[in-house]
Amino acid sequence: MSNEAQCYCGSELDFQECCEKYILGYETAPSALSLMKSRYAAYATQNVAYLMKTTQDATRRFYSQDEILKWATENQWKRLEIIHFSETIVAFKAHFLDSQKRMQIHSEKSVFVKEDGHWFYVEGFELD
Ligand SMILES: [Zn+2]
Incomplete structure (x- = not known):
């Protein structure tokens, strides 16, 4: 990384x-x-450890580290588009190239919670 x-x-x-300062x-x-x-x-940047660390404990068991790594590495993440956000919700579109080099858009409304001064990802819903 330059x-x-x-x-x-x-x-x-x-x-x-x-x-990066949050990831590190x-x-x-x-x-x-x-x-x-x-x-x-x-x-x-395929930092699965950070993705796991920032997922709320209660829901972490539903997310497999292997699947996150596969999802992170199979695709080339091109651009993040924030649609709207509030204190605890972020709706976004993530533009990526899939393993067949097709442009794809992952649309999600993510829910976050703050615990002991740290924000965590709780769950995501598909955007309409
Ligand atoms: Zn940034």
């Missing part, structure tokens, strides 16, 4: 100045939106 690389989340900041654990994501963006960047 120093000039822009962050995957579309912020136009350097990756190091943006989501230097700082805690201050909002559901920033956590969501950093999780997208974790998909783009």
